[in-house]
Every structure is written in C-alpha cells, then in structure tokens.
Amino acid sequence: MAVTELVANLRAEARWIVQDTTTMAWRNLVVTTRSPELLTFVTIQPIMFVLLFVYVFGGAIQTGGSYTDFLIPGIIIQTVLFGTGQTGVGLADDLSKGIVDRYRSLPMARSAVIAGRVLGDMVRNFFVVGVMLAVGLAVGFRFHGGVAGAIALPFFAIFFSIAFHFMMAYFGARSKTAESANVASFLVIFPITFLSSAFVPVATMPGWLQPIAKSNPMTYGVNTARSLAQGGPITEDLLLSIAWIVGITAVFAPLAVYQYRRAS
Amino acid sequence: MTTSVPTIDVRNVSKRYGKIEALNDVSLQVEQGAILGMLGPNGAGKTTLVKILSSLIKPSSGYATVAGYDVAKQTRQVRSIIGLAGQSAAVDENLTGRENLVLVARLYHMSRGESRTRAGELLEQFNLVESGDRTAKTYSGGMRRRLDLAASLVARPQVLFLDEPTTGLDPRSRNDLWDVIRELVKAGTTVLLTTQYLDEADQLADRISVIDRGSLIAEGTASELKQRAGSEFIAVQAQEHDQISKTVEVMRRFSTEEPAVTEHDRRITVSVTDGSALLAGIVRELDSAGVAVTDLSMRQPTLDDVFLALTGRTAEETAEGDGEGEDGGD
Ligand SMILES: Nc1ncnc2c1ncn2[C@@H]1O[C@H](COP(=O)(O)OP(=O)(O)O)[C@@H](O)[C@H]1O
Numbered sequence: 001m002a003v004t005e006l007v008a009n010l011r012a013e014a015r016w017i018v019q020d021t022t023t024m025a026w027r028n029l030v031v032t033t034r035s036p037e038l039l040t041f042v043t044i045q046p047i048m049f050v051l052l053f054v055y056v057f058g059g060a061i062q063t064g065g066s067y068t069d070f071l072i073p074g075i076i077i078q079t080v081l082f083g084t085g086q087t088g089v090g091l092a093d094d095l096s097k098g099i100v101d102r103y104r105s106l107p108m109a110r111s112a113v114i115a116g117r118v119l120g121d122m123v124r125n126f127f128v129v130g131v132m133l134a135v136g137l138a139v140g141f142r143f144h145g146g147v148a149g150a151i152a153l154p155f156f157a158i159f160f161s162i163a164f165h166f167m168m169a170y171f172g173a174r175s176k177t178a179e180s181a182n183v184a185s186f187l188v189i190f191p192i193t194f195l196s197s198a199f200v201p202v203a204t205m206p207g208w209l210q211p212i213a214k215s216n217p218m219t220y221g222v223n224t225a226r227s228l229a230q231g232g233p234i235t236e237d238l239l240l241s242i243a244w245i246v247g248i249t250a251v252f253a254p255l256a257v258y259q260y261r262r263a264s
Numbered sequence: 265m266t267t268s269v270p271t272i273d274v275r276n277v278s279k280r281y282g283k284i285e286a287l288n289d290v291s292l293q294v295e296q297g298a299i300l301g302m303l304g305p306n307g308a309g310k311t312t313l314v315k316i317l318s319s320l321i322k323p324s325s326g327y328a329t330v331a332g333y334d335v336a337k338q339t340r341q342v343r344s345i346i347g348l349a350g351q352s353a354a355v356d357e358n359l360t361g362r363e364n365l366v367l368v369a370r371l372y373h374m375s376r377g378e379s380r381t382r383a384g385e386l387l388e389q390f391n392l393v394e395s396g397d398r399t400a401k402t403y404s405g406g407m408r409r410r411l412d413l414a415a416s417l418v419a420r421p422q423v424l425f426l427d428e429p430t431t432g433l434d435p436r437s438r439n440d441l442w443d444v445i446r447e448l449v450k451a452g453t454t455v456l457l458t459t460q461y462l463d464e465a466d467q468l469a470d471r472i473s474v475i476d477r478g479s480l481i482a483e484g485t486a487s488e489l490k491q492r493a494g495s496e497f498i499a500v501q502a503q504e505h506d507q508i509s510k511t512v513e514v515m516r517r518f519s520t521e522e523p524a525v526t527e528h529d530r531r532i533t534v535s536v537t538d539g540s541a542l543l544a545g546i547v548r549e550l551d552s553a554g555v556a557v558t559d560l561s562m563r564q565p566t567l568d569d570v571f572l573a574l575t576g577r578t579a580e581e582t583a584e585g586d587g588e589g590e591d592g593g594d
C-alpha cells in the first residue's frame with residue numbers, strides 16, 4: 001500500500017517536473033523570439049567564423065583534405081557551446097529581477113526553472129545549427145558519411161551541449177549580473193573551443209599543447225561530429241564524449257540547482 | 265474552513281540574520297476572511313514576516329501555519345493555497361500581460377484552456393484588457409502592480425499576502441488598487457497586508473498590528489491606534505513670522521497638548537480630539553486675535569504620529585537607524 005502510494009507520488013512529481021520544465025522552456029523561447037538582436041548575434045557570429053576560417057585562415061591550414069569539410073563539424077560544436085553561455089546569462093538576469101520571487105511562491109518544481117531554461121536554449125541552438133549547416137553547404141561543405149550520419153550530426157551537437165548548459169547555469173546562478181555571467185561563460189568556453197581539434201588538427205600544435213588538446217572533451221565532441229559528417233571510426237570518440245557529458249552534467253546540474261536555490 | 269484554528273497563526277516567530285534580529289518573538293492570528301494590516305517603517309521586519317508566511321524563508325525559531333499547513337515544512341501545500349504580491353512587482357518584462365498570467369496559471373498546473381480563460385478574466389478584472397497584449401516592459405508602475413496582483417490571484421488563493429502593495433504609486437492608482445483589494449475581501453479571501461501608511465491600513469484593514477524593529481508594539485483597530493496618537497491634527501500657517509507666538513497662544517486653548525512649531529514655514533500644529541467641531545472656533549479666535557492665516561488644514565494622524573506616541577521616536581529616525589550598511593535588503 002505504502003509502496004504503491006509512494007510510486008504514485010513519484011509519478012505525479014515526475015509529471016509536474018516535465019510539465020513545469022516545458023512551460024518554462026516555452027517562456028524562454030517566447031522571450032528569445034522577442035529579442036531579435038540575440039538571435040542575430042548567435043547566428044551572425046558563427047557565420048563570420050565560418051567565412052573567416054574558410055576564406056582567410058583556411059588556405060594556411062593543412063588537413064589532408066577539404067578544409068571546409070574539416071571545419072564545419074568543428075564550428076558547429078563551437079557554436080552550440082557558445083550558445084550555452086546564454087543559459088547562464090538568462091538565469092543571472094532572472095535572478096537579478098523580481099520574477100524569481102514569483103516563481104518561488106508557486107507550487108512548481110524548483111529545478112524546472114533551470115531545466116526549462118536549458119531546454120529552451122537547446123531548441124534555440126537547434127535552430128542555429130540548422131543555419132550553420134545551410135551556411136556550410138553554401139561555402140562548399142558536403143556530407144561524405146551517409147544519410148544516417150548527416151541526420152545524427154545536429155542531434156549529437158545538441159546532446160553534446162547539455163553538459164555545458166548546466167555548467168553555464170551554475171555560473172549564471174553564481175553571478176550577480178547578466179554581464180558577469182557573460183564574462184564567466186566566455187572565459188570557460190573560449191579556451192575549451194580553441195584548444196581542441198575544432199579548427200586545426202591536433203598534430204599540428206606544439207608538443208606541449210597536444211596532450212591538453214587531446215584530453216579536451218571538446219576534441220572528442222568535434223571528432224565525433226566529424227566522423228558523423230565524413231565517415232570513419234567513431235566508437236571511441238563517441239563513448240568518450242558521452243562519458244564527459246554524463247560526468248559534467250552529473251556534477252553541474254545538481255550544483256546549478258543548489259546554487260539557484262541559494263541565490264533566490 | 266469551519267475549524268476554530270485561525271487561518272494565519274503565527275507563534276513566537278523569530279528570524280535572525282547574523283546579528284540582525286529581523287523578527288523577534290512575533291505572534292499573531294488572523295481569522296478566516298479577515299484582513300490584517302501590518303504597519304511599520306522601513307526595516308521593521310514586514311517583508312521578513314511575509315516571506316516566512318509564504319514559505320520562502322524559514323523562521324529561526326517559532327512556528328507558523330497558514331490554513332493549517334506548517335509554513336516551514338508543508339511548503340508545497342502552502343504555496344498552492346496562497347497568493348503573494350511582493351514588494352517589487354514580480355512580472356516578466358519580456359512577456360505580455362496575458363502571457364505573464366498564462367505562465368503563472370500553467371505553473372499552478374491549470375490546463376491550457378483554463379489558463380487562457382483565467383488570464384482573460386483577470387485582465388478584465390484589473391482593467392488591463394487593452395494593454396494585455398503588450399509586453400510588461402511598456403507598463404506604468406501602477407499597471408505593473410495591477411498585473412502583479414492579478415498574477416497572485418490566478419489560482420484563487422484562500423490567503424493573500426500583499427507586501428506594501430501601493431508603495432510608489434500615485435494617489436489615483438493607489439485608490440484603484442484599494443478598490444480591488446476591498447472586492448477580494450468581500451469574496452472571503454483572508455489577507456495580510458503590510459504598509460507604511462496608517463491611512464492605507466485604516467482604509468483596508470479590520471485590525472492593525474504595528475511592528476517596530478522586529479517586534480509587535482501595538483495592536484488594534486485603526487481608531488484605537490489613532491486615539492493613542494491624538495485623533496486629529498490641525499495645522500495653521502501664519503502669514504508673518506511675528507504672529508507665530510500669538511497663533512500658538514490661540515491654538516493652546518483648543519488642546520491639552522503644547523502646539524508644535526516649525527519656524528521655517530511658520531506652521532503651528534496641534535493635536536485635537538474632534539477637529540471638525542473645533543475648526544470654526546479656531547478661525548474665529550485667530551481672526552479676533554488679528555492673525556492673518558495663509559493656510560489652515562486638518563489632517564489624520566500618520567504612521568509617524570502613531571510611532572511618536574508609541575515609541576517616542578519618529579518612523580524616519582527608526583528607518584535611518586536600521587538602514588546602515590544594508591541596501592537592497594528587500
Ligand atoms: N537577507 C537578509 N540578510 C540580512 N539582513 C536582512 C535580510 N533581509 C532583511 N534583513 C534585515 O532585516 C530587517 C527587516 O527587514 P525587512 O523585513 O525587509 O523590513 P521591512 O519589510 O519592514 O522594510 C532589516 O534590518 C533588514 O536589513
């Protein structure tokens with residue numbers, strides 16, 4: 001009796017968490033569509049990166065094949081990671097305003113404020129990945145790894161970013177202002193994305209840097225995305241990516257919720 | 265509720281922030297359908313009490329129930345039956361008025377259809393229909409307050425907490441909001457309202473508790489409190505400085521207390537028991553004493569007067585004394 005009751009309660013609880021998360025994600029997406037400057041910024045910046053690397057730096061980088069094919073999967077992963085910064089910025093912004101007091105007085109699941117933000121930002125990132133792929137195809141990027149890989153690529157990119165959304169949520173909940181959350185996200189994401197295989201093959205880096213770049217989770221994510229787009233061995237990079245994602249999420253999701261509760 | 269347990273029951277609640285005693289052994293009861301005004305200056309502990317009762321923070325000691333639920337332990341139940349309109353309007357600036365209300369309704373787990381219907385009703389009730397589809401960013405202070413109050417009423421709460429609902433509003437918006445609050449009470453909602461204005465508590469509340477430095481220092485109806493403060497004040501502004509002493513002499517005859525003088529605006533104030541009956545006499549006697557008057561007014565006592573009578577300090581002195589080293593505390 002007591003056990004079935006407990007199960008029923010847990011079920012109801014899980015249902016509310018899912019519903020509240022969806023509601024909060026809806027709210028965040030509505031707000032996103034109201035700030036066209038944000039949408040422009042998150043798509044223009046990566047497009048400029050594509051043009052910069054393809055046409056300016058690309059000629060000087062030797063990858064043993066088409067540099068555009070090499071670059072696009074990497075830049076897609078970079079873009080979704082930069083996109084996660086918005087999770088922290090948005091959370092810090094909410095926390096600096098009266099609206100959190102409203103959320104707190106409601107019988108909603110508290111974790112849904114963070115989960116909803118992550119979900120909403122993931123949807124936005126998905127849209128941005130679509131734009132990136134279109135730009136990539138326009139500058140000569142082609143899939144060589146089959147249809148399954150091509151379909152899987154955007155989903156993998158979004159999946160890979162989950163860990164960083166929660167990491168950024170933690171920094172956002174710690175920051176007093178949206179600006180400082182922005183700086184924090186930049187300081188973390190910038191080195192992670194550039195000290196990786198996203199733009200150049202790791203083998204061309206100086207010897208002391210190679211171990212760092214090789215053990216960077218970003219490198220596993222980029223290599224996985226590249227294999228999805230271009231074919232080739234994928235298992236090891238995929239498994240290591242998953243391990244990193246699970247690990248980082250397991251640490252930062254509870255930390256983010258804890259920090260949010262403390263801050264609000 | 266048909267039980268005899270008061271809807272809001274606070275027992276010996278204290279709250280400490282480090283060395284600051286934000287609340288000190290507060291006990292009070294509010295019956296179902298009643299409206300209690302919590303009157304006190306800045307920093308008195310009003311927001312702290314509201315936050316404890318709406319389950320946002322935990323008391324350091326003591327306990328409190330709302331509709332029978334323990335505010336420290338049964339937070340989910342408490343949150344599903346209360347409405348809270350905090351001191352700063354908690355609205356989402358980037359959402360429209362309507363979206364704000366739908367969002368709150370969804371978070372109370374109403375269905376989509378129900379949420380939309382309820383949002384429409386509330387926009388109507390709060391006179392926000394025309395601006396309902398504009399983002400709250402574009403709202404005036406009064407509109408934000410109304411939207412915030414509407415949001416706190418989405419789930420038709422049994423108990424409503426209003427933390428300084430009209431602070432910062434112009435007199436007209438304030439009157440509008442008062443009307444709304446009166447309607448709610450008619451419908452049977454139990455309300456705890458905090459305010460810094462005696463007239464607001466007088467207009468809305470059945471009973472008033474005066475709070476100062478975390479402790480309740482007086483309790484009663486508005487007229488009881490006013491009696492303690494001197495029920496009314498009459499102020500006369502003399503035209504010339506040299507007529508001040510003559511004016512004081514005249515005013516003295518109408519009160520048991522010594523008139524107060526502010527030199528810079530030549531104003532003489534005296535507390536009286538039945539101002540309107542005395543007014544004509546005062547005018548006559550000032551006239552026969554040859555005093556030229558530029559302004560004569562009668563006013564109800566304010567929080568300041570009540571405070572002065574109860575504590576010997578003005579409310580401002582208290583607020584300043586407690587205000588050091590803390591900003592944005594609420
Ligand atoms: N989070 C906090 N940390 C430290 N002190 C606080 C905090 N919140 C309130 N206080 C202090 O508690 C006292 C009561 O504050 P508050 O309840 O906000 O007063 P009121 O709402 O009557 O203006 C003030 O001295 C205030 O500085």
Ligand SMILES: [Mg+2]
Binds near residue numbers: 312
């Ligand atoms: Mg306050």
